[in-house]
Each structure stands twice: as C-alpha cells, then as structure tokens.
Amino acid sequence: MVQTIRIEAAARGRAGKGAARATRREGLVPGVVYGAKQEATLVAFDPRDIMKELNKGGWQSHLYEVAVKDGPTERALMRDVQFDPVTDRPLHIDFQRLAPGARIRVKVPVAFLNEDTSPGLKTGGVLNVVRREIEVLADPDAVPEKFEIDLGEATIGDSLRWSAVKDTSGTKPVIVGRDFVVATLAAPTVVEDAPAAAPAAPEAAKQKNPAGAASASTKGPAKKK
Structure with a gap:
C-alpha cells in the first residue's frame, strides 16, 4: 500500500x-x-x-x-x-x-537496476529510455512508488519491454494489446576520424621562380657600348 x-x-x-x-x-x-x-x-x-x-x-x-x-x-x-x-x-x-473499489489512472516512474553490471553498458552500449513513466490503472491502496527493470543481463541490441517490468501491485498498463518498449540498449556511436589532408602542391613560383630569373638577368655589370 x-x-x-x-x-x-x-x-x-x-x-x-x-x-x-x-x-x-x-x-x-x-x-x-x-x-x-x-x-x-x-x-x-x-x-x-x-x-x-x-x-x-x-x-x-x-x-x-x-x-x-x-x-x-x-x-x-x-x-x-x-x-x-x-x-x-x-x-x-x-x-x-477516490470512489470505493475504483481503479485510478496514474503515472509511475521507471527505475533501472544493475546498470553497473550490465554487459551491454560495460562494453560501451547506451541506454535509450523511451518511457521514463508508465501510465497504469491501479488499486488506490496498491499504487507502486516506481517500476523496476533489471539491466543485469542486458546486452547491446536488447529492447526492455513492459514484460520486463517488476510489478507486484497488479497494475494494468493503459497501453493494451502489445508488449510496448520502455527502453533499448543501443551500440555506441562511432565517430570516424577525418582523412588526413593531402600535402599542398608545390607553388608555381617554386617551379619557375620568375623572381629568381629576373635577378639572374640583372646580375653583373651592364655592357658598355
């Protein structure tokens, strides 16, 4: 209670x-x-x-x-x-x-257990939480403070669904007819290194060296007529 x-x-x-x-x-x-x-x-x-x-x-x-x-x-x-x-x-x-005997519609927060021992998280996986709260119908005298999902054996690629929720209060989810996803454990995002920049092409000035040619043409004394 x-x-x-x-x-x-x-x-x-x-x-x-x-x-x-x-x-x-x-x-x-x-x-x-x-x-x-x-x-x-x-x-x-x-x-x-x-x-x-x-x-x-x-x-x-x-x-x-x-x-x-x-x-x-x-x-x-x-x-x-x-x-x-x-x-x-x-x-x-x-x-x-609250009416006697009536169920109430409430949102119950979700807590994740054993994140430190999860194989998927230990190998770099990322926990993507789809629903931080789950809306349920509950007995007023048995409204859970939170729902718990155990990640102790969760690996990369796993989907944690309503069926993985530890519920001892007899609640019923508002979403009916499917085992909906609460969270997923995704692979880490890999950022590729940018390719190394190609070396700069030699400058035309270094190949032809027009400035050097000009200095060579003026080298030495001018001829007398």
Whole structure:
C-alpha cells in the first residue's frame, strides 16, 4: 500500500475567478476536490504545504487525505496544478476524489537496476529510455512508488519491454494489446576520424621562380657600348 499523506485545507464558500483571486490575496492557494459522483468541494491550502509536496517529486502517484477544517476528510489524488507563468507559484490545485473499489489512472516512474553490471553498458552500449513513466490503472491502496527493470543481463541490441517490468501491485498498463518498449540498449556511436589532408602542391613560383630569373638577368655589370 502506498503511503497516504495528510494535507490540511480550509473550506471556500464561492467558486469563480473572482473568488479564487480573493483567496490568493489572503495568501492561500485555491483548489477543488471532485469526482466519485459527488458534489465538488471548494478548498484552499497553505502554499507551503503545496510546495512541500511538489518538491518531493512523484506527487501524481501519492495518495492524499485532504482534511477540510470543520468539514470532511477526502481521500484523493493531486491531479493538476496551475502555475503563475512569471513567479512559478501554484495558482490552483485539483484533487480527484477516490470512489470505493475504483481503479485510478496514474503515472509511475521507471527505475533501472544493475546498470553497473550490465554487459551491454560495460562494453560501451547506451541506454535509450523511451518511457521514463508508465501510465497504469491501479488499486488506490496498491499504487507502486516506481517500476523496476533489471539491466543485469542486458546486452547491446536488447529492447526492455513492459514484460520486463517488476510489478507486484497488479497494475494494468493503459497501453493494451502489445508488449510496448520502455527502453533499448543501443551500440555506441562511432565517430570516424577525418582523412588526413593531402600535402599542398608545390607553388608555381617554386617551379619557375620568375623572381629568381629576373635577378639572374640583372646580375653583373651592364655592357658598355
């Protein structure tokens, strides 16, 4: 079971852009908890709590208990964050409420194991990661923190596919009907040396030496008439 993180929230009474701006003027981040065929709950958060979660990384795969002051505690996923284009501060947070028994759609990061012992990498191969995250349907109580792929026996030319993913959580990939590629191990790129430059052709001056001929014609005293 993935860790559930508690985050405090205050209730908001009104929706709309004007109400959201008023919430921001109070130093809070407006948000909403929606889904599970229930009415949306308007909330506001301390921006420090939000930034703490965003800085952790992988927040889209974390479960949250949104504890509304004087209201319900909602079990939810953080789905979307809108940022100020200038300050990069969060402007609005969307949480998706979890319905009992429902699977959730999440992106799970991929980690690669035993890169230092991979025969392909040890001989100069290059790991090309096609998907750093895999989108899956998962039980809310069994969302994996990451997927792992073992490179311990991977050689140059190998393709690491979904079937190579170590998944003990019973997730199902959103991509269905094929064993899709997650990464490949390619041969190293060989850069050929440029051909050596041909020696410069002798200059015409060195062959005919017109300057030397001119000096030879003027060598010695002039004849008297």
